[in-house]
Amino acid sequence: MRSGWPPNLVIRGYGQYYDVLTPEGVLRCVVRGSLKRERRKTDLVAVGDRVEVRRVAPGEGVIEAVAPRTRALSRRARGAEDAEQVIVANLDQLVAVFAVAQPEPSLPMLDRFLVIAEAQEIPAVVCVNKIDLDDGAKRRLFDPYRRAGYRVVETSALTGAGLEELWSCLAGKLSALAGPSGVGKSSLVKAFRPDLDIRIGELSEATGRGRHTTTVTSLIQLDEQTFIADTPGIGTLGLWGVESSELDRCFPEFRPYLGACYYADCRHLAEPGCAVRAAVESGAIDAGRYASYQGLLEQLMEEERAEGWRRSRR
Ligand SMILES: Nc1nc2c(ncn2[C@@H]2O[C@H](COP(=O)(O)OP(=O)(O)OP(=O)(O)O)[C@@H](O)[C@H]2O)c(=O)[nH]1
């Protein structure tokens, strides 16, 4: 935690109420009326915010002020600045969790998570779980990510392998776990907090919302300063307003080549003199990562064409 920050942390939001973890316990809070006028409505208070609170009754309080955020994971709609919705404020890192098997790893999905993290300048870590099921070959699938500079942590929630390393990655931070269903996210969290009855990705009954609601996030406390953001639906969302022109920068291993293409606005598809494609051909850039880039670029260009078309009709 940053020095000088208020110790109180927003751990859950439900409509106009927020649960705030304070040194004296959790307070159910509303937001001071005038604060609502000072800040933009969409990101007034979010899970992960550090706040000043005033206790008004046993277990109840008012959020008086919100500390400036370091960064946030947000959902952004293309072409609509105001539509940004903060999902987790002050997020230290995104941990993309995949399994070596059961389910088979989807590397295109991993690439999409990493692009979202890069675009929002959130550090990302890859966790390869169920390493106990590996025949020796599956873990190699993640080598391109190591070469691209990502930390890859191999774990087994079943045998306990790698949990110390994962802990060293999480300790003292606020991390979001993202990954497909069944890879073992809940099992990993439970390995650190066996006393908790949690299922990552599923909402508590108290929120009364459906499982696929993507707006409700809560924080799970692993120790005094270590939190996991439970961000339901993160895996099903699109690219959150990443621009096609910035996609290449979201692949860290492309960056050394980006100034070297013949055309300054090269999209690294079929243009002559493309340094990125040359690096793919020489093996310096992984072909699978490049294929993901092509797939995502097509998708983004398609969305941008559709947006341009909608605008032209307005
Ligand atoms: N072999 C093996 N099985 C595991 C491991 N971790 C979790 N599992 C099993 O995988 C299944 C899914 O685990 P969960 O922890 O519920 O997965 P999840 O990612 O939280 O899934 P959702 O809640 O659907 O998002 C369970 O049957 C676990 O017992 C592991 O490291 N090795």
Ligand SMILES: [Zn+2]
């Ligand atoms: Zn190029």
